[in-house]
Amino acid sequence: MSDGQLTTRQGHPVYDNQSLRSVGERGPATLENYQFIEKITHFDRERIPERVVHARGTGAHGYFEPYGRIGDQPAATYTRAKVLTRTGVRTPVFIRFSTVIGSKDSPETARDPRGFAIKFKTEEGVWDLVGNNLKVFFIRDAIKFPDMIHAFKPDPVSNRQEPWRFYDFVMHHPESLHMVTWVKSPWGIPADYRHMQGSSVNTYKLVNDQGEAWLCKFSFEPRLGVRNLTSGEAAEIQARDVGHATRDLHDAIERGDFPEWEMCVQLMSDDAHPELDFDPLDDTKRWPEDRFPLLPVGRVVLDRNPSNFFAEVEQAAFGTGVLVDGIDFSDDKMLQGRTLSYSDTQRYRVGANYLQLPVNAPATPARTNQRDGQMAYHVDAAGENPRVNYEPSSMGGLRETDRTAREYHPWVEGHLGRYQTTRTADDYRQAGDRYRSFDERERDDLIANLVEDMKACPEHIALRMVWHFWHCDEDYGRRVAEGAGLDLEKARALPPLPGKPPPGRNRPGSTYTSGKREGTASQAAAE
Ligand code: HEM
Known part of the structure; x- marks a missing residue:
C-alpha cells in the first residue's frame, strides 16, 4: 500500500468508500x-x-524569554523558578484566548471578559496561568461560581441571556461592581486577541532559594497596545464575521506578524497588609499600579499556528494548580477553589489520560506510577524495572527526587469556618475609580449599555443597581438613573443590603491608572 491510500483504523485497505455493503442493490x-x-x-x-x-x-x-531581572533586582532575588530566572533561555508556550459565556461557535464580538490561558513547558515541568484580560473577577469566593455562571448563561426556560438574571445576581454582590464597570464599557469587547492584556487575576507567591515568599500578580501587556470596541463597532463586525478574532490571530501569525506581550509582576510582602483597604487575596480588586508597579519579567511571542485545531486547542487543558517550584499558591480562595475544578472537568471533558496528549504533556518526560484508564496512550516512563509500578521499592522502581532548595513552609493557623472578607469599602471605591478613569467615549458607552440593560430589568433590580452605581460615584448613578428613566431619589432611599455593611461612599479615588494608560518600564524606554 502506498502512502496516499485509505485504510481503516485497523490498517485494512479500503477498496470502496462510496457504498456500504448490502444484499443486492x-x-x-x-x-x-x-x-x-x-x-x-x-x-x-x-x-x-x-x-x-x-x-x-x-x-x-510560541515562546517565553525572561529578562533575568525583576525590576532592578536579579529575578533570583524573588524566585527560584528557572523559567523566570535564566536570562534569554526560551521556554515553549501555548496560549488559548477565549470568551466566557457563549458556546463553541458563538460570536467573538460578545461583551464578555476574555480568557487568557498560557501553558509554559518548562524544564521543571508544566506551568499554567489561567487568567483574563481585565485583571479582576466578579466574585471572590469559589463556592459562588456555579450560581454566577448559571445567572450569566442563557435562561433555562427561554434559552436567552437575560439582563435581569445577570443583575439579579450582581445586585447581591457589591464586589462585582468593579468587574461590571469594566465589562459594560468598551473594555468588555476587546477588538481582537492581539490588542488585549492578560493577567493571572488571582494572587500567587514567588518563592526564592532561601524559602522566602512574596505575594505576586502576573500580567501581560501587549506590545501593540490595547484596542476595544463600542457596542456599535462590534455589531458592524458581527454582521460580517462571527470569528473575527480567531481569523485575526491566525492570519497575523501566518504572515509573520508575531504578536508579543511583556510579562510583568506586581509584588507585595507575604503578609495580611491591614494597612490596605482591600485584601491582596481578593481577586475583585486591582493592586494600584502607583503603589505596586508593574515590573517587567520577560516577553511572550506567538509564532506558530496549531496544525490541528481539535488536537491542540479543543483538547488543551489548563489548570490553576499547575505550578513549578518557585511559584506557589496564595490563600486566595478563588485560586484554591478553581484548582480543584479545572483538572476535574478535564478528566470528564477530555478523559482521564488528558495529560498524555501532546498539547498537555510536559516537555520533560513524565515518570509516574499512574497506569491505565480510558485511552491510555502509552505507559508513562517507568524506573529500571517496568514490573514495578509502585513506590517505594527495592526492585528498581521510580524514586523520590532529592530536594535541592529549601522547602517553602508557611505557618497556617485559624478557626475552621465560613468567612467573607471584612474589607469591603473598596468594593465601591475601585469601581468608582474605574468610572472616573475612563475617557468620555468609554464613559458614554458604559452608560448607554447599562441604561439599555436597566430598561430590561424589573424595577426593583434596576433601582438597586442605581443605588450601587451611585455609591461608586454620584455621577455614575445619576446618569444611569436619568438614562433609564428611574427615580434617583427612590434608589438613594433604599436601605443597605441585608447582611452587608453600608458602603463607604464616594471616597476620592487613588491615582492608579486604567490598563490602557499602563506602561511598563521597558515599554516606556522603547517608546
Ligand atoms: C471558582 C471560580 C472558577 C471556577 C470553578 C472555574 C472553572 C472553570 C472551568 C470548569 C473551566 C473549563 C476548563 C476546561 O474545560 O478545560 C474554566 C475555564 C476557564 N477559566 Fe475558569 N473558573 C473559575 C474562575 C475563573 C477566573 C477567576 C478566571 C480568570 C481569572 C477564569 C478563567 C478561565 C479561563 C481563561 C478558562 C479557559 C481555559 C482554556 O482556554 O482552556 N476562571 N474555568
Whole structure:
C-alpha cells in the first residue's frame, strides 16, 4: 500500500468508500460491515463536551524569554523558578484566548471578559496561568461560581441571556461592581486577541532559594497596545464575521506578524497588609499600579499556528494548580477553589489520560506510577524495572527526587469556618475609580449599555443597581438613573443590603491608572 491510500483504523485497505455493503442493490445492509461501522461510529463520537465556560476560543504556540531581572533586582532575588530566572533561555508556550459565556461557535464580538490561558513547558515541568484580560473577577469566593455562571448563561426556560438574571445576581454582590464597570464599557469587547492584556487575576507567591515568599500578580501587556470596541463597532463586525478574532490571530501569525506581550509582576510582602483597604487575596480588586508597579519579567511571542485545531486547542487543558517550584499558591480562595475544578472537568471533558496528549504533556518526560484508564496512550516512563509500578521499592522502581532548595513552609493557623472578607469599602471605591478613569467615549458607552440593560430589568433590580452605581460615584448613578428613566431619589432611599455593611461612599479615588494608560518600564524606554 502506498502512502496516499485509505485504510481503516485497523490498517485494512479500503477498496470502496462510496457504498456500504448490502444484499443486492436495494438492501438490506448487513451488520458485519466493519468498515462502515468503524467509520460511522467514530463519527458519532467526534464531539467531546465543550468547555462548561470559555467554550469559544482559539490559540497559538510560541515562546517565553525572561529578562533575568525583576525590576532592578536579579529575578533570583524573588524566585527560584528557572523559567523566570535564566536570562534569554526560551521556554515553549501555548496560549488559548477565549470568551466566557457563549458556546463553541458563538460570536467573538460578545461583551464578555476574555480568557487568557498560557501553558509554559518548562524544564521543571508544566506551568499554567489561567487568567483574563481585565485583571479582576466578579466574585471572590469559589463556592459562588456555579450560581454566577448559571445567572450569566442563557435562561433555562427561554434559552436567552437575560439582563435581569445577570443583575439579579450582581445586585447581591457589591464586589462585582468593579468587574461590571469594566465589562459594560468598551473594555468588555476587546477588538481582537492581539490588542488585549492578560493577567493571572488571582494572587500567587514567588518563592526564592532561601524559602522566602512574596505575594505576586502576573500580567501581560501587549506590545501593540490595547484596542476595544463600542457596542456599535462590534455589531458592524458581527454582521460580517462571527470569528473575527480567531481569523485575526491566525492570519497575523501566518504572515509573520508575531504578536508579543511583556510579562510583568506586581509584588507585595507575604503578609495580611491591614494597612490596605482591600485584601491582596481578593481577586475583585486591582493592586494600584502607583503603589505596586508593574515590573517587567520577560516577553511572550506567538509564532506558530496549531496544525490541528481539535488536537491542540479543543483538547488543551489548563489548570490553576499547575505550578513549578518557585511559584506557589496564595490563600486566595478563588485560586484554591478553581484548582480543584479545572483538572476535574478535564478528566470528564477530555478523559482521564488528558495529560498524555501532546498539547498537555510536559516537555520533560513524565515518570509516574499512574497506569491505565480510558485511552491510555502509552505507559508513562517507568524506573529500571517496568514490573514495578509502585513506590517505594527495592526492585528498581521510580524514586523520590532529592530536594535541592529549601522547602517553602508557611505557618497556617485559624478557626475552621465560613468567612467573607471584612474589607469591603473598596468594593465601591475601585469601581468608582474605574468610572472616573475612563475617557468620555468609554464613559458614554458604559452608560448607554447599562441604561439599555436597566430598561430590561424589573424595577426593583434596576433601582438597586442605581443605588450601587451611585455609591461608586454620584455621577455614575445619576446618569444611569436619568438614562433609564428611574427615580434617583427612590434608589438613594433604599436601605443597605441585608447582611452587608453600608458602603463607604464616594471616597476620592487613588491615582492608579486604567490598563490602557499602563506602561511598563521597558515599554516606556522603547517608546
Ligand atoms: C471558582 C471560580 C472558577 C471556577 C470553578 C472555574 C472553572 C472553570 C472551568 C470548569 C473551566 C473549563 C476548563 C476546561 O474545560 O478545560 C474554566 C475555564 C476557564 N477559566 Fe475558569 N473558573 C473559575 C474562575 C475563573 C477566573 C477567576 C478566571 C480568570 C481569572 C477564569 C478563567 C478561565 C479561563 C481563561 C478558562 C479557559 C481555559 C482554556 O482556554 O482552556 N476562571 N474555568
